[in-house]
Amino acid sequence: MITSIAWKNVWRNKTRSLTVIAAVTIGVFAGVFSMAAINSSIVQRIDAAVNEELSHIQVNNNDFRSSSDIRDMIIDPSAVISALEKTEGITEVTGRIIVRGIASTSAGSTGVEITGIDTEKEKQMFTIDRKLIPGTGSYFGSDTKFNTAFIGEKLARELNIIRYILTEEALSGLEAEGVPLTVIEKLRPLEGQRFTTEKKFSAAYSELLSAKELKKYDLKIKETAWSYREGSRIILTFLDMNNNQTGAAFRISGIFRTNNDLFESLTVFVPAAELRQLTGIGEGRFHRIIARLEKDDLTDDVTPVIREALPGYEVMNWKEIQPDLAMIADYINQMYAVFMVLILAALAFGIVNTMLMAVLERTRELGMLAAIGMNRRRVFMMIMLESIFLSIVGGLAGMAVSGIVIAITGRTGINLVRYSEGMEAFGYSAHLYPTIGAEFFVTLTILIVVTGIVSAIYPARKALQLNPVEALRGE
């Protein structure tokens, strides 16, 4: 009965209650949605790191990571592979040959990490093949005539493999992207001209467009107008097993695009067999053996098991290789709690204020209830339930709205392309797909109920301090 009265009391002053409920709804939504957006950025970054770059576990020769010497190879690769394959939780194992070198074209050169891979096996273990930019070739084609390399977009730009040309097709593409005809007409004088760098291309069209147009369409123009000549080649130079400089021309099989500029500019994937031939590394030998787990969560459990099984090797998991990622994930989790507590604390003041008004308005009624025999525990409970109802209704509405918005934006994504250069330089996607775990909603519900309880304490104490005779005389 107390519950029913408390619920009805909430709706006595609908405007006031709805205002507080709306404030709680908006606060909870703002908190949950921002967290989902931040969380998505971290989850995407971890997914990308694990699925495109690192895998879960890496086993190296003890010295390899510090020396990067081509001769610091896994001593007994078959024993390592066999040990890994036997470990529970591991689903896939493959070896990589890793050589530091220089990639060059006539336009420039840059230091790279040339990674010799089992192309088919890696396709099963990683998603990098799916990051191929359409129109730039394939992951690794069936071309056996030439050495082939799969490189990142950033590296391709640095080596001027990508050119900029406003073809008729590109201009039509811009129109389809919603760029107004007036802007397209302004760009028309550049049609057919080839620019060797993004900077030169950008300078050319910047002169033709207004600052406002430039701000709005800059990215679309850059993304639409670039061209890539299939079959471009780069020269890779590196040291072989005998410490002699060697190298070869590699035909670009395809160009991949990730959210990690550093990874894109440093990594060149080549088939392991081609690299073995050029470096003299024997069949079955590797610098690094990598393993995938059934799920990310197994990382902390499986790592020590492997470490024990392979005492002579450096065993590292993705969290140890990129501690910043693990640290950010942990930090964000802690921030979740702090952020949400701050929001709820702010909302609590609103609830306290409302409940205090409700108590003071009902002085006579509370006096009457005490007079006719409603004890202190019941009065306290009634005020507390009213406060909990206010917060929980607002909280549930906030969580429902957040859930819906997260579900929608989780599918469509949130485009932060305007800030993408900054974000992608750190490996974070410019497209966020907000996501948040169900367990978070459970924690939040508890926090909201606690907020309701805490907010009720002061008004409820006020109610308990009322003397029924004085309260009734108040009439």
Added chain:
Amino acid sequence: MKVVEINDVSKTYHDTEVEVKAVDGVTLSFEKGDFAVVVGPSGSGKTTLLNLIGGLDQPTGGEIIVAGHRLSELRPSELIDFRMEHVGFVFQSYNLIPVLTAAENVGFIMNLQKWPKEKRKARTDELMQSVGLADRHNSRPSQLSGGQQQRVAVARALAPRPEFILADEPTANLDSKSAETLLDIMEKLNREEQMTFIFSTHDIRVMKRARRVITLEDGRVVSDERTNSDG
């Protein structure tokens, strides 16, 4: 059978620098089935006396015994339970719970006392019938007239069968017709249920109906007359 015994009860307030004796050495008793009014000019101590009898306030001297309970010996929490179990209150301003229906208001104290649902419903129906509001079970207080609300308040006070009913100026806010109806109902319930009613009032209509009139002046009982009034 004595329902209330008041022995040399005083109540002094020290609200200001002046000491005010609101009730001064009152000795009274009420029998089961009394239909008594406490009258007197404003400030004579009527409401204070009723508050003391109802356990809403504690005397500064003397003792009050209700149904075997010495009220001065009860702790505040015990006093609340005492009021719930033994006293029915009817206030001048009805004081119904606005979010509950008439029937829910009548059942409220029985609910606090954890009466079984069926028993509670039967008693509520019976009383709603007695106060002439059988068709207003689901009306909220705001949908009822003042007289109707006061009838619901009487039914609520009576519902858990307390030892007695204290009614502080119950007709003060009612028009004559509503006041007469209410008094008719209270008289009927007094007769049918042998319920003791103790009123404080200025209202001549109430005084006329009472079978006992206690007059207070300056906190003292100046007269205590029994009449044979049947209204």
